[in-house]
Amino acid sequence: MGLRTCFALLLLFGVHQAALASTSVFESKPDDPQAIVLKAAGDGSADDSDLIQAAIDKAGKDRKGGIVFVPSGRYRISKTIFVRSAVRIFGFGPTRPVFVLGPNTPGFTSGAATMFSFTGEDQYTVGQAAVPPPTSVPANPKIIDATSSTFYTTMANVDIEIGEGNAGATGVRNRSAQHSYLSHIDFRIGSGLAGIYQVGNYGQNLRFIGGRYGILTEKTSPAWQYTLVDSEFEGQRDAAIREHEAALTMVNVAIRNTPVGIEIDRGYGDSLWGKDVRFENVSRAGIIISNEGNVYTQVGFDNAVATNTPVFAWFRDSGRAVKAPGGHYRVKSFSYGLTLPSVGEMGRYETRADVEALRTVPPRPIRAVRLLPPVQNWVNVRSLGVKGDDKTDDTAALQRAINAHRVLYLPSGRYRVSETIKLRPDTVLIALHPSLTHIYLPDAAPAFMGIGAPKGIVESARGGSAVLSGVGLWTGTLNMRASALIWKAGPNSLVEDVKIQGGGGTYLGPGSRKIENDPKQRWDFQGPSIWVTDGGGGTFTNIWSPNTFARTGFYVSNTTTLGNVYQLSAEHHVRNEIVLDGVENWEFLAPQTEQEVRDGLDAISMEVRNSRNVLFANYHGYRVTRTLKPAAVAVKLYNSGDIRFRNVHVNAESGFQSCDYRGCGTYTRASKFPFENAIWDVTRRQEVREREFAVLNIPQVGAAAAPIPEPTSRLQKLETGFYSIGGGAVDSRGRVYFVEKHFNRIYRWSGDKGLELIADAPVEPANLAVDRSGNLLVLSHLGRDSSVYSLDPARPQEVRLIEPTLTRPRPTARTLLPGNIWINGEFRDRLNPQTYEFTTLAEMFAASVGQAKDKEYVSPDGSLVLPQFRVWNQGALDHTGWRWSDSLDTNGFVTGQLGDRVFVTNSSENKTYSGVIGKGGSLADLRVLANRGGESVAQGPDGRVYVANGHIHIYGADGSEQGRIEVPERPLQLLFGGEDKKTLFIITHRSLYATAVPAHAKH
Secondary structure (H helix, E strand, O other): OOHHHHHHHHHHHHHHHHHOOOOOOOOOOOOOOOOEEOOOOOEEEEEOHHHHHHHHHHHOOOOOOEEEEEEOOEEEEOOOEEEOOOEEEEEEOOOOOEEEEOOOOOOOOOOOEEEEEEEOOOOOOOOOOOOOOOOOOOOOOOOOEOOOOOOOOEEEOOEEEEOOOOOOEEEEEOOOOOOOEEEEEEEEEEOOOEEEEOOOOEEEEEEEEEOOEEEEEOOOOOOOOEEEEEEEEEOOOOEEEEEOOOOEEEEEEEEEEEEEEEEEOOOOOOEEEEEOOEEEEEEEEEEEEOOOOOOOOEEEEEEEEEEOOOEEEEEOOOOOEEEOOOOEEEEEEEEEEEEOOOOOOOOEEEEEEEEEEOOOOOOOOOOOOOOOOOHHHOEEHHHHOOOOEEEEEOHHHHHHHHHHOOEEEOOOEEEEOOOOEEOOOOOEEEOOOOOOEEEEOOOOOHHHOOOOOOEEEEEOOOOOOOEEEOOEEEOOOOOOOEEEEEEOOOOOOEEEOOEEOOOOOOOOOOOOOOOOOOOOOOOOOEOOOEEEOOOOOEEEEEEEEOOOOEOOOEEEEEEOOOEEEEEEEEEOOOOEEEEEEEEEEEEEEEEEEEEOOOOOOOOEEEEEEOOEEEEEEEEEEEEOOOOOOOEEEEEEEEOOEEEEEEEEEEEOEEEEEEEEOOEEEEEEEEOOOOEEEEEEEOOOOEEEOOOEEEEEEEOOOOOOOOOOOOOOOOOEEEEEOOOOOEEEEEOOOOOEEEEEHHHOEEEEEEOOOEEEEEEOOOOOEEEEEEOOOOOEEEEEOOOOOOEEEEEEOOEEEEEEEEOOEEOOOOOOOEEEEEOEEOOOOOOOOOEOOOOOOEOOHHHHHHHHHOOOOOEEEEOOOOOEEEEOOOOEEEOOOOOOOEEEOHHHHOOOEEEEOOOOEEEEEEOOOOEEEEEEEOHHHOEEEEEEEEOOOOOEEEEOOOOOEEEEEOEEEEEOOOOOEEEEEOOOOOOOEEEEEOOOOOEEEEEOOOEEEEEEOOOOOEO
16 A cells, blocks of 8 residues: 555544544523423433433423433433433533443343333323333333324434443434434444434434444334434444334435445335435445335435445345446436336336446535524524513514524423514524424414415515524414415525424413314314415425314425425325425425324325426325225326326324233234325326335326226226225125125125115124125124124124134134235334344234134134134224224135135235135235235136235236236225126225126236
């Protein structure tokens, strides 16, 4: 090595080492009388664990949250510190405070153990027992792990340091839902396992130094995306990030000097998206992709740069690789996953890589999200006469403060206003806790009533570089013209950590009217909560907008100014969550929507009108598991083109923690009512049936579109106009029975009589079967463990309740099994603390369906057996609660005798399996038939297997693709019936179709 090379390396090493020194972003303490200031030794020697925990407990004692300020120092801990829900920890001082785990700390030397653990609460306040996290030292049975209702929890401007001899140590268990984050933290992991174990919501300006992994994680607690911005990884022993199903979204992330950049675990996929990601000296692979040929494996990059990284992407299953074209290169774009040729077509798996060699490496972007000004520049509004006492009208005082000062700070409080607060072009308005710091309107504020254009509580000047950070905005319940925020600022502006109050996680003071069932309080009657318009743009990050009184959560109109949205949660609106109208040059990374059981029955997730050059990546369109009504589509497009969808996830499953008389656990269940389809292009009259895919490009308006698929010519619509039907079964004469649970009805269809109403008042029917005697076996939602009863179709008033009995062999009976099952171990720690391997979905599926049930329901004639599947209850145990089980959730049963091979589909994996029926409804010898599945599966009289997933896909018994049947509506259940049992009946939510078994199906 020459002197010049040595000097260059030494210079680079010196610069890099200097860069590793952390910088305090809060050099002095913000003035907040409601905050707790930690008082502990902070000398690196004394054990400060109990004092730290006491300060956090004091801040979070009323469950509404609080702020804890930690001064500079070195705070040694010896056990897990539990960060209560909505407690925010901020370090301050000339240097960041450091939380230190001393060498060889008992409990952290092996396995997986956590220094700081975010906790949850009893979401439904029904006396739920704790489901403690398994990484606590010492174990604490009273702690509830963070859940989908863990909001606002934060750690910022503190460092984590793990001493030698702590091989199982992790810095933060970061599970959480909206508005939680970690920021401005260095994780000096050293001998430890990982800096973060289990992620949640958002991370910014994080640096991970050393350790086996920087981040080691599974799915987030609410299954939302995790977004990591402006962060770095350096020198991990195995991989910078090891994860699965975290919906990992990265913006301006650098990974250096490690064998692997990002490893997706064996047997799993992820919807992973990276923008401006950099790989330097990554010796094995920039990314390891697993679980090929599965819709949940969606990987994409825009503008990744690599140096001395010989393999950009390595595929674990096939061994394929995307290799470097040289020492330095740029990946202009990369995608792997289900790729749709166009709207209206089903997808196929593709790898696309646009890679170019570089002579030199371009500089890394400084940051994607700008930093706040130093605390010493903040002017406290209380010093300027603003009260924030929930009583005083602060409009005039707050406006005067804005007019006179560029950077303003709002301590915790409720700031009541009665007119729009207008920002200057360069205003920076800062708070630290959007649940404790509100700018709000009293109800029926005169300036916001009557007919007229929406008025913002806060409005930015047009253009400029304004900043709004950490504030909660509340428009009240009766102010029909109110919008929370109208934003017209320019491309360098910033809106971050802003919560629109009125939905989940809202705590209102005495100055606000309660959110209640008051006829004067009208949902969907106010302006959009956040309205970006009139040339507005900028960066919007970590935003939560769930106000049901607003007509839209996030609305963008009339702008071509650049806009970047990172980790937006828009939820609980009646019409739509996100709307774009007349928009160009925007990117939405990790947008998430949710439709609740009451307010979201008719809402859609996104509506895009008259727009172009827009990217949606890692988009989640979710309807809650409890929802009761079908919905046609998640996204509607009007006169829009050059819209790029990357990594789309349209779903309705949910995880929850549950305890009952049989014990506690965390579980996942799926709804029967996700959005039926992902996208409807209104202009082109075409739809996207795929609900999980990696790539779809909507062409420019006017470009030729793919032809609309014609339904199979022999397909007949037999009946239509239902609310939602399902749970069908066929009797010995080939007649089809099905339920309409919403109206508590059971129907029958036959070729000679058509549609008949068999029973108009059965109790909450979910699924049916027909025994050898012709009587119906009905599975009902009623009861803690559901109920089963029998009725004679000729005398439906005569109902016979069937009690469960102990399971025993019944060789002549047919066993009923769910045809589609959702088995996913999300929200459980599946990491083996000895081997550090995760149990895969396929392994969990096999273990679950392979388990014999202890009890069963037997039809009166003994010809049918329904194993008693465990039922999980959420909420109250009466009719106001919800309950799920594999047998209740399925679209219909499949049947067979002991020893028969039957086909089932795991919707969680989107795979179709076959298995052999064993005792107690167990399935053994599982074999994958196809990497497609979801709604149902049926084997036809021709021996072929028919899978409902968007349309009907036909497979040979060997798994070979043999065709497809196009259906005008999304098929949910498939049944073979008719007099000759050769008619395929197709149940959709609203209609019943039939077709003869096709000799040659359409491809």
